[in-house]
Amino acid sequence: MFIDFLKTYFLADSDSSIGKGQKTFQQSALRILLALTICIFAISELHSLFAHSDIALIGLNTLYLSLLVGLLLLSNKYTKVTAVLFLLVLITTSILLLSLSNESYAEKYALVSLYSLPLxxxxxxxxxxxxAAMAFNLLPFCLIAIKNNDLEQIDTTSFYFQLLTFVTLNIGLPLAVSRIIQMLENNVSHMRLLYKKLNDNYAMYEEFFENTGTPTLLCDQKGKILKANQLARELLTGAEQHDFVDSSIIDWLTPVHETKKAFWQSSLVECTLKQKSDMYIEIRRVTLTQHGHYALHLHNNTQLYAIQQELESTQQTNSRLAHFDLLTLLPNHRHFCTQINQRIKEQDKHLTGAMFIIRISQFKLLNKQYGKDNANKVILNFAKTLQKKLSDQAIIGRLRGVKFACFVPLGQAYLIQKNLSTLIRSVLPNQIMVNGSRLNMDYQVGIAYYHTDGKNAEELLEHCEMALEYSTSTERLSYYNHNLENKLVEEHKLGLKLSSAVKNKEICIWLQPQVSPNGQICSFEALARWQNDGKFVPPTTFIKVAEKLGLLPLLAENLVRELVATLSEWHKEHIYTPVAFNLAGQELMNDTFFALLMALISDNPWLADMMELEITETSSVMTHPLIHKRLRSLSQYGYSIAIDDFGTGQASLGQLVDIPANILKIDRRFVSPLPGDQRHVDIVKSTIQLAESLGMKVIAEGIETKEQATLLAALGCNTLQGYYFAKPSPLSDWTAQDNAKAKELRMVY
Structure with missing residues (x-):
């Protein structure tokens, strides 16, 4: 303790001298000089007491001793003042000794003190x-030399000794010490510069370490943590921010797998947090070659690990994702084919079976009406129902979208199409629950037999697709036969020609008259006719192809523009007989065609009396809310809306509520059995009464006999149409020679 006190007091906190500079050094030197001087005077005091010296000398000694002690105490606060006083004391003492004492030793002590003054x-x-002190000492040196000369005490040896003492103490030592101090000051300045650079580098290192962007630890080879940035502290300790100093990595992390060496020495290792075992942290090591320490970069892989665990627990690894559908977990197209081909290979000699593709009808409309999430629920529920109802021997896969494929081993009884159709219908759910609501389901199925229609999965699927193309709303189940391929090829060729015909406006308008009960023509129905290679293609054929190819909007636009041009001429000629134009529904879903209809009646208000829109009720899109909305808009603009083929659709009565129609057309299938079939008579009669109650006009089509016409007129049918009155004829027949034929039919008023 005492030694530490002396060290601190006399060295004046030398450890911080770089920062405090010259002042600290001077304070330390002053204290040491004062302490040495006090020791000398204290020894002198003791000697005087024991030697019984003169009391005056003892008193003078005591005075100096007290003065020096006071200066030592004063040096704690006033270093410069104390130093000046100390020098004055030395000078005063030395001068007094030289002037008052005749003793030779006193003169020597005085000269030594004065000569030490520069140092x-x-x-x-x-x-x-x-x-300045060196220059001052020239005076006493000269005085002593003159004094000795006056006393004729010139001693060459003594003079040279005195000169040597003067030069050594007064000049040599001060200059040497000055050189040493200058060198030390230069070193201190250099050290200050190095210290500043070191601080700057340290600050830069600190900033870099803190802002690496990843949690980082610095540790030694034994795993002791030397430093951790903020991200590492937050990752390992959370909000508590524990101190990492003197802790080890094993205090915070535990390796997931055992390693032969310390886990922090591995290049890459997976660990868990000790305080939170469900947090997974990946450690990447970087060795600092200069110091041998390790920089450990930590990555929080908890979320990734959870995903991996979930994939493993549900057996949906990357290999499975390549073979199974993500939504239903059924085999995808490739894996489905692989499983079937493997089954065929294993049981080729004894296996009989059938493959069928199921397509959920109207699913695009369901998707738009109920949203994607609910549509996915429909697919998922359907897949679960299919798996539940089919046997374990069946192989089920999801091809794409709303298409599912099934391969079912068959017994002898189900080789008959009727039995197989019954089996397929039994496994297809009629309704599916979605968010508590029951949704009616419709399907189209394409079927092919193994061996007969294909030898492997790929051939069977291809032939099922062909059969699926020929399924209809009435014949939902379609079986493959070899003629289908030729039909598909012909249909493809027909589609190419039809596309060209639509673009070149080669499809013409024909008109079929509609008459009142008295036989007078009161309106027309516009019909599309296409002549290909000199032969007329049935409208039901090319309209279906146009619908598949998406050509209906363009075809309807061409025909409407041609019809409106003719109606414009009739309007100028005061021919006021309206013309009904057929729409299948796909046209109204097209924004461009809908905008065209709106623009035509806006520019030509008289079209409200001249053009009617017939909506085919059997069209699959006619139940879509957008169709109903657009039909209401067209009706509000003035168009007359007619429901064509009434009674053959899927929601006939519902159409009367949802569609703003004012005309009802009775389909030919209800008219053709008249008048012999009483049931059909009752159906037609009730339909006419229903229309009258709703304030709707009724048109019966497909009339081919006088008896049918007479009966329908008697039942109250407003307008009659059929071959009995007139067959369709080209529009040009009615417009030729300045609309001469139209004028002959008394359509001018």
């Missing part, structure tokens, strides 16, 4: 002050 001055003050 002490250099230690306590600057180099210039030391030079």
């Amino acid at each position: 002490i001055t250099r230690l306590l003050f600057s180099f210039k002050a030391s030079l």
Whole structure:
């Protein structure tokens, strides 16, 4: 303790001298000089007491001793003042000894004190002050030399000794010490510069370490944590922010797998947090070659690990994702084919079976009406129902979208199409629950037999697709036969020609008259006719192809523009007989065609009396809310809306509520059995009464006999149409020679 006190007191906190500079050094030197001087006077005091010296000398000694002790105490606060006083004491003492004492030893002590003055001055003050002290000492040196000369005491040896002492103490030592101090000051300045650079580098290192962007630890080879950035502290300790100093990595992390060496020495290792075992942290090691320490970068892989665990638990690894549908977990197209081909290979000699593709009808409309999430629920529920109802021997797969494929091993009884159709219908759910609501389901199925229609999965699927193309709303189940391929090829060729015909406007309008009960023509129905290679293609054929190819909107636009041009001429000629134009529904879903209808009646208000729109009720899109909305808009603009083929659709009565129609057309299938079939008579009669109650006009089509016409007129049918009155004829027949034929039919008023 005492030694530490002396070290601190006399060295004046030398450890921080780089920061405090010259002042600290001078304070330390002053204290040491004062302490040495006090020791000398204290020894002298003791000697005087034991030697029974003169009391005056003892008193003077005591006075100096007290003065020096006071200066030592004063040096704690006033270093410069104390240094000046100390020099004055030395100078005063030395001068007094030289002037008052005749003792030779006193003169020597005085000269030594004076000659040491430059050295002490250099230690306590600057180099210039030391030079001043050197110059000051020339005076006593000369005085002593003159004094000895006057006393004729010239001793060459003594003089040279005195000169040597003067030069050594007064000049040599101060200059040498000055050189040493200058060198030390230069070193201190250099160290200060190095210290500043070190601090700058350290600050830069600190900033870089803190802002690496990843949690980072610095540790030694034994795993002791030397430093951790903020991200690492937050990752390992959370909000508590524990101190990492003197802790080890094993205090915070535990390796998931055992390693032969310390886990922090591995290049890459997976660990868990000790305080939170469900947090997974990946450690990547970087070795600092200069120091041998390790920089450990930590990555929180908890979420990734959870995903991997979930994939493993549900057996949906990357290999499975390549073979199974993500939504239903059924085999996808490739894996489905692989499983079937493997089954065929294993049981080729004894296996009989059938493959069928199921397509959920109207699914696009369901998707738009109920949203994607609910549509996915429909697919998922359907897949689960299919798996539940089919046997374990069946192979089920999801091809794409709303298409599912099934391969079912068959017994002898189900080789008959009727039995197989019954089996397929039994496994297809009629309704599916979605968010608590029951949704009616419709399907189209294409079927092919193994061996007969294909030898492997790929051939069977291809032939099922062909059969699926020929399924209809009435014949939902379609079986493959070899003629289908030829039909598909012909249909493809027909589609190419039809596309060209639509673009070149080669499809013409024909008109079929509609008459009142008295036989007078009161309106027309516009019909599309196409002549290909000199032969007329049935409208039911090319309209179906146009619908598949998406050509209906363009075809309807061409025909409407041609019809409106003719109606414009009739309007100028005061021919006021309206023309009904057929729409299948796909046209109204087209924004461009709908905008065209709106623009035509806006520019030509008289079209409200001249053009009617017939909506085919059997069209699959006619139940879509957008169709109903657009029909209401067209009706509000003035168009007359007619429901064509009434009674053959899927929601006939519902159409009367949802569609703003004012005309009802009775389909030919209800008219053709008249008048012999009483049931059909009752159906037609009730339909006419229903229309009258709703304030709707009724048109019966397909009339081929006088009896049918007479009966329908008697039942109250407003308008009659059929071959009995007139067959369709080209529009040009009615417009030729300045609309001469139209004028002959008394359509001018």
